[in-house]
Amino acid sequence: MKLIAITDDHKGMMFNHRRQSKDQMLRKEILNLCKSKTLYMNAYTYSQFEENEKNNVKIHVAESFLSACDKHSKEKTEEDAYYFVENENLAEWLNRISEIVLFQWNTRYPADFYFTIDLSEFQLVSAKDFPGNSHHNITMEIYKR
Amino acid sequence: MKEKKSNVIGWIVSVFFILGVIFFTASLNLPKSTEQHHTDHISMDQIQNDSFKLESSNQDSIEVDAAKENETTTNIESVRENQSTDHNVATDSETIATSDSDAYQMSKGEDSNGSGNYNSGSNENAMNTSPAGMVSLSDLPAYNGSSYVAVNQNIPFFTDYDNTTQAFEYYSELDSLGRCGVAYANICREIMPTEERGKIGSVKPSGWQSVRYDIVDGAYLYNRCHLIAYQLAGENANERNLITGTRYLNVEGMLPFENMVADYVKETNHHVLYRVTPIFDGNNLLASGVLMEAKSVEDNGAGILFNVFCYNIQPGIIINYQNGDNSLAGNVVMSYENENMQSSLQAGGQSGQSGNQGNQQTQPAEVYIQQTEVQTAAAYTYVLNSNTKKYHRPDCSSVPTISPKNRIDFNGDINEMIRQGYQPCKKCNP
Numbered sequence: 001m002k003l004i005a006i007t008d009d010h011k012g013m014m015f016n017h018r019r020q021s022k023d024q025m026l027r028k029e030i031l032n033l034c035k036s037k038t039l040y041m042n043a044y045t046y047s048q049f050e051e052n053e054k055n056n057v058k059i060h061v062a063e064s065f066l067s068a069c070d071k072h073s074k075e076k077t078e079e080d081a082y083y084f085v086e087n088e089n090l091a092e093w094l095n096r097i098s099e100i101v102l103f104q105w106n107t108r109y110p111a112d113f114y115f116t117i118d119l120s121e122f123q124l125v126s127a128k129d130f131p132g133n134s135h136h137n138i139t140m141e142i143y144k145r
Numbered sequence: 146m147k148e149k150k151s152n153v154i155g156w157i158v159s160v161f162f163i164l165g166v167i168f169f170t171a172s173l174n175l176p177k178s179t180e181q182h183h184t185d186h187i188s189m190d191q192i193q194n195d196s197f198k199l200e201s202s203n204q205d206s207i208e209v210d211a212a213k214e215n216e217t218t219t220n221i222e223s224v225r226e227n228q229s230t231d232h233n234v235a236t237d238s239e240t241i242a243t244s245d246s247d248a249y250q251m252s253k254g255e256d257s258n259g260s261g262n263y264n265s266g267s268n269e270n271a272m273n274t275s276p277a278g279m280v281s282l283s284d285l286p287a288y289n290g291s292s293y294v295a296v297n298q299n300i301p302f303f304t305d306y307d308n309t310t311q312a313f314e315y316y317s318e319l320d321s322l323g324r325c326g327v328a329y330a331n332i333c334r335e336i337m338p339t340e341e342r343g344k345i346g347s348v349k350p351s352g353w354q355s356v357r358y359d360i361v362d363g364a365y366l367y368n369r370c371h372l373i374a375y376q377l378a379g380e381n382a383n384e385r386n387l388i389t390g391t392r393y394l395n396v397e398g399m400l401p402f403e404n405m406v407a408d409y410v411k412e413t414n415h416h417v418l419y420r421v422t423p424i425f426d427g428n429n430l431l432a433s434g435v436l437m438e439a440k441s442v443e444d445n446g447a448g449i450l451f452n453v454f455c456y457n458i459q460p461g462i463i464i465n466y467q468n469g470d471n472s473l474a475g476n477v478v479m480s481y482e483n484e485n486m487q488s489s490l491q492a493g494g495q496s497g498q499s500g501n502q503g504n505q506q507t508q509p510a511e512v513y514i515q516q517t518e519v520q521t522a523a524a525y526t527y528v529l530n531s532n533t534k535k536y537h538r539p540d541c542s543s544v545p546t547i548s549p550k551n552r553i554d555f556n557g558d559i560n561e562m563i564r565q566g567y568q569p570c571k572k573c574n575p
Contacts (some may be wrong), residue, residue, distance in 0.1 A: 016299045016451055021408045108401040118533055134411035
C-alpha cells in the first residue's frame with residue numbers, strides 16, 4: 001500500500017470536517033505520480049478533483065477503500081496502488097503501508113485531525129519542492145520502509 | 146318532551162361555547178409561545194438593535210450541510226483539542242464595541258487617510274454587522290493550552306442576508322474608549338492586496354505598550370494585530386482594524402485561520418464571509434480575545450466554515466487587561482532599558498494596578514526583561530521529538546534514534562510544551 005497524504009507544519013490534515021487546503025498543482029502532481037496505477041480514495045477526496053483532471057488515471061472511489069486495501073494486500077494484487085487519504089485514521093493500517101508520499105503545505109492551518117504515523121519507522125528516499133497554484137511552495141517527500 | 150329537547154339544545158350550545166373559549170385562549174397563547182422560543186436564542190441586545198437581524202433558517206441550513214459533510218467523513222476519529230469545549234452561548238455581559246453610526250461599506254474607493262473608504266450598499270440595514278450578545282466571556286472556558294476554542298459548534302452567526310458575492314468591507318468606528326469593534330468583510334480576490342504591506346507603526350491601539358520579553362517569539366509581547374488580516378483585505382494603518390494583541394494571539398491564534406481563508410480564496414476565486422469581533426471585558430482597554438467567524442459563500446460553507454474564539458494571552462506572561470500592563474510569570478528579576486521607566490512600572494506594571502496615565506508614560510520607551518534572570522522551578526533540559534510529540538531526558542535511549550530534523554533541544558518550563566501537545570516518554574519517564 002502506497003499512502004498519499006497532505007499535512008501542514010503541525011501534521012494537521014483537517015479542521016471542522018474540512019480539508020485544510022487544496023491546490024490544483026498538487027493534484028496534478030498526484031495524478032502524474034499515479035499514471036498507469038490505481039488510485040484509491042473516498043468520495044470526499046474525489047470531490048476536489050475536477051472532471052478534466054481525471055484522465056489517464058484509474059481512480060477507484062469507495063468509502064471503505066482502506067478495507068479494500070487490506071484485502072488486496074493479502075492477495076498481493078494491489079501492491080503498487082496508491083491510497084490518497086485525507087480524513088481517515090491511518091494508525092491501524094500502519095503495517096500495510098510500504099511507502100508514504102507526504103505533501104506539505106509549508107504553512108500553518110487550524111487542525112483537529114492529524115497525521116499520526118511515526119515517520120521514524122520509514123526512510124526518506126526523495127524530496128522536492130514545487131510551486132502550487134495558491135501555495136508559494138509545496139514539499140513532496142517519499143518515505144519507504 | 147319539549148322541555149327536555151330545549152335542555153339538550155342548551156347543553157349542546159354550552160358545550161360549543163366552552164370549546165370556543167378553549168380554542169380562543171389557545172390561539173392567544175400560540176404567538177407568546179413562539180416569541181419565547183426566539184428569546185431563548187437571541188439576546189436582548191440583539192432584539193433591541195434595529196440593525197441586527199437574525200435568520201435562524203440560515204443557521205439551520207448550515208447545520209444540515211455540516212451534517213451532510215459529516216456523512217462523508219464518518220470514519221474520522223479526530224484528535225479534537227476543542228471537541229469537549231464547543232459552546233452555544235447567548236448572554237450579553239461583555240462589551241463588544243460597536244457604533245450605530247457605522248456605515249456598511251461596499252465597492253472599495255478612495256480614502257483621504259488611506260485606510261479604505263467605501264460607498265454604502267443598498268442593503269446596509271439588512272447586513273448583520275455584529276454578533277454582539279451571541280458570545281459571553283463567562284461562558285467561554287479559561288485558556289487551557291489551546292490558542293482557540295470552537296464556539297456554537299463552529300457554526301458562524303451569519304444570516305441569510307449575509308450571503309452575497311458582492312465585495313464589501315466594514316470597520317466599526319472606535320468607541321469612546323478608543324477601542325475597535327466589529328470588522329467584517331467578504332473576502333475575495335477583488336479586495337486582496339497586490340503589494341507588500343505598508344507601515345502600521347503610527348497606530349497606537351487601545352492598551353498599546355511596546356514591551357519585549359526573551360521568551361516571546363519575535364521578542365515583542367504586543368503586536369498591532371489586524372482584525373481583518375492584511376493578506377485578506379490589504380488594510381494597512383487603519384486604526385479601526387488594529388487592536389493590541391499578543392504575539393501568541395497574532396501568530397498561534399489568528400494566523401492559521403487567516404492562512405486557511407486566504408489560500409481557499411486564491412485557489413477557488415470564491416468569496417468567504419469573514420467577521421472578527423474583539424471582545425472586551427467591561428471597560429478594559431485590552432481585548433480578552435477575538436471571535437473569528439467565516440463561511441465560504443459559493444459552496445455554502447463546504448470549503449470554509451468556522452466560529453472560534455482566540456485568546457489574547459501570552460504563555461508565561463501575566464497581563465492586566467484593564468490597561469495592558471504586564472509582567473513575567475514566576476519569580477523574576479526585571480531590568481529596564483530606560484531608568485525613567487522603572488518608577489512608572491514599579492508603580493503600575495508589576496503590581497498590575499497602573500492606570501491610563503501610567504500607560505502613556507510607558508509607551509515611548511521599551512521594557513526589556515532578560516530571560517536569563519527567569520527562575521522557574523520547572524525549568525530543565527529536555528530533548529523533544531517534534532514528530533512523535535514526546536519529550537525525553539537527554540540521556541534517554543530513544544534520543545539517539547530521533548531524526549535530526551525532528552530533534553529539538555529544549556531548556557525551560559516543560560509545562561509550556563505539554564500545553565502544545567507534548568507527552569513524556571514512557572521509557573525515561575522525564
